[in-house]
Amino acid sequence: MRRNYRLLILLSLLSPVILWLVCFFFLPLISVLIYSFVERGTYGGVEWNFTLENYQRLFDGLYLGILWRSISTALVCTAICLLVGYPFAYYLACYKPKWRNVLLLLVVVPFWINFLIRTYAWILILRTEGLLNSFLALLIPGFQPLELLNTPFAVQIGLVYGYLPFMILPLYAALEQLDLSLIDAAKDLGASPRHAFWHITLPLSLPGILAGSMLVFIPTVGAFLTPDILGGGKVSFIGNVIERQFKTARDYPFGSALSFMLMAIVLAGTILYFRALQGSESAET
Amino acid sequence: MKRLLEINICLVFLFLYIPILVVVMFSFNSGDQIAVWEGFSLNWYAKLFKNPDVWRACKNSLIIAGVATFISTIIGTAAALAIEKYRFRIRTALTRVLYLPLIIPDIVLAIALLTFYVQVKFSRGLTSVILAHVVFNIAYVTIVVRARLEGYDDTIEEAALDLGANRWQTFWRITFPLIAPGIIGGALLAFTLSIDDFVITFFTAGVGSTTLSVYIYSSLKYGITPELNAISTMLLVNSIVFILLFLWFRGRNTQTS
Numbered sequence: 101m102r103r104n105y106r107l108l109i110l111l112s113l114l115s116p117v118i119l120w121l122v123c124f125f126f127l128p129l130i131s132v133l134i135y136s137f138v139e140r141g142t143y144g145g146v147e148w149n150f151t152l153e154n155y156q157r158l159f160d161g162l163y164l165g166i167l168w169r170s171i172s173t174a175l176v177c178t179a180i181c182l183l184v185g186y187p188f189a190y191y192l193a194c195y196k197p198k199w200r201n202v203l204l205l206l207v208v209v210p211f212w213i214n215f216l217i218r219t220y221a222w223i224l225i226l227r228t229e230g231l232l233n234s235f236l237a238l239l240i241p242g243f244q245p246l247e248l249l250n251t252p253f254a255v256q257i258g259l260v261y262g263y264l265p266f267m268i269l270p271l272y273a274a275l276e277q278l279d280l281s282l283i284d285a286a287k288d289l290g291a292s293p294r295h296a297f298w299h300i301t302l303p304l305s306l307p308g309i310l311a312g313s314m315l316v317f318i319p320t321v322g323a324f325l326t327p328d329i330l331g332g333g334k335v336s337f338i339g340n341v342i343e344r345q346f347k348t349a350r351d352y353p354f355g356s357a358l359s360f361m362l363m364a365i366v367l368a369g370t371i372l373y374f375r376a377l378q379g380s381e382s383a384e385t
Numbered sequence: 386m387k388r389l390l391e392i393n394i395c396l397v398f399l400f401l402y403i404p405i406l407v408v409v410m411f412s413f414n415s416g417d418q419i420a421v422w423e424g425f426s427l428n429w430y431a432k433l434f435k436n437p438d439v440w441r442a443c444k445n446s447l448i449i450a451g452v453a454t455f456i457s458t459i460i461g462t463a464a465a466l467a468i469e470k471y472r473f474r475i476r477t478a479l480t481r482v483l484y485l486p487l488i489i490p491d492i493v494l495a496i497a498l499l500t501f502y503v504q505v506k507f508s509r510g511l512t513s514v515i516l517a518h519v520v521f522n523i524a525y526v527t528i529v530v531r532a533r534l535e536g537y538d539d540t541i542e543e544a545a546l547d548l549g550a551n552r553w554q555t556f557w558r559i560t561f562p563l564i565a566p567g568i569i570g571g572a573l574l575a576f577t578l579s580i581d582d583f584v585i586t587f588f589t590a591g592v593g594s595t596t597l598s599v600y601i602y603s604s605l606k607y608g609i610t611p612e613l614n615a616i617s618t619m620l621l622v623n624s625i626v627f628i629l630l631f632l633w634f635r636g637r638n639t640q641t642s
Contacts, residue, residue: 113467116460124520128501191390210401212624214581216601217617221404322490339492359493
């Protein structure tokens with residue numbers, strides 16, 4: 101009797117979430133999978149004939165180029181965030197400034213502001229008659245305004261701006277737990293500060309580096325808004341090609357195949373992350 | 386070395402905050418250039434309040450976020466309670482699957498829902514957007530409520546049961562008040578994310594269910610006016626109010642546990 105009662109409670113707690121995930125997550129994913137294997141109809145619909153053509157088209161030079169741009173830009177973005185974020189987190193965690201919590205909060209605040217607005221702000225700055233060009237013109241006499249908007253540079257800066265907090269927070273969490281006495285011990289034993297950093301601090305903060313890199317890489321590789329707004333249609337990512345298949349080209353089957361490729365990349369990244377994390381943990385012990 | 390690190394901190398904060406300040410500053414600009422300063426005025430705010438499209442979009446955003454938050458808070462809290470208080474066979478699998486909507490790119494989730502709606506011939510409007518928002522909101526609510534339930538003391542509940550309270554009374558008199566800060570925190574987070582969402586809404590909305598985010602996107606694409614600076618500033622103030630509320634509840638979270 102008691103066992104049945106427990107089962108009843110558990111079922112009533114779990115059935116809504118399971119039902120919702122099945123109806124609005126798994127069934128939709130299956131519907132994309134089905135769409136990716138059928139033919140495109142003449143008037144934007146689909147013909148229910150099995151085909152692999154949508155996947156073959158992914159290997160077209162054009163799409164491989166776009167794929168490469170998405171991945172390489174995401175990698176560069178991750179590297180920049182790491183290079184800027186690591187010293188930032190290191191300072192907060194190791195020097196323990198008085199305003200540490202306030203500084204951390206200030207890193208998170210922009211993340212709460214609408215992503216569209218944060219991206220739009222860069223239009224005001226990067227436009228030909230925007231603030232950056234006006235500022236440079238004040239500094240350098242005879243300065244010719246630069247075309248910054250709608251370039252890969254604009255997209256890159258927008259992505260770093262959007263995802264830098266995702267790098268700083270896990271790095272800080274990892275560095276904050278670091279046992280500072282280990283570094284002192286290394287120095288007492290004659291290690292130079294540089295040596296101590298490379299052989300103690302850096303390896304111990306590896307879980308933070310991995311977590312931050314994943315949190316930046318995954319949303320940037322699938323980015324749609326930043327390249328759309330700051331790239332002005334000239335700097336396409338996979339996300340933008342997918343959007344075009346559904347909003348303008350009305351080629352649902354090809355758009356579905358592209359989505360599956362994007363999902364495969366992201367899931368591969370996630371699996372690599374967990375592998376690397378296990379590796380770094382077993383190296384520690 | 387310390388100097389260099391301090392300079393890095395300052396540069397990061399300049400990088401993070403200059404764009405936001407620029408938007409706020411130009412929302413008070415009198416001219417009709419989006420980024421050339423001509424003098425202080427509240428013109429654009431006045432225009433904004435008279436624009437019926439903005440009001441309609443605002444109303445849609447609030448309806449969608451309100452209903453989606455309500456549904457996802459109930460479902461997410463129930464899931465968190467089940468995961469933290471019971472041991473069952475699919476527990477690990479469920480916790481992983483629950484967070485999947487946060488890992489896959491939002492454009493993939495968006496088009497998956499779109500193709501699904503097309504296939505089952507579900508008409509797109511406010512309802513289709515709400516159903517979609519609940520998917521990602523459940524995950525966020527569950528994370529926040531689970532955090533609250535960690536380190537939760539089961540003995541209080543057992544005491545209540547021993548003293549003759551039934552399960553229902555124990556839940557409403559003991560468990561619920563204790564986890565309420567977590568539930569409110571999760572709901573606030575879900576509401577903010579719903580209001581801010583663009584990609585999922587853009588693909589699952591139909592004619593007449595334009596939200597504020599979609600309105601901002603279309604004005605970005607088809608003619609930027611300084612009105613956009615004013616909308617942005619209003620949304621910014623809204624976000625800040627919600628962060629403060631969220632932090633306040635989280636503060637109470639840590640104080641009481």
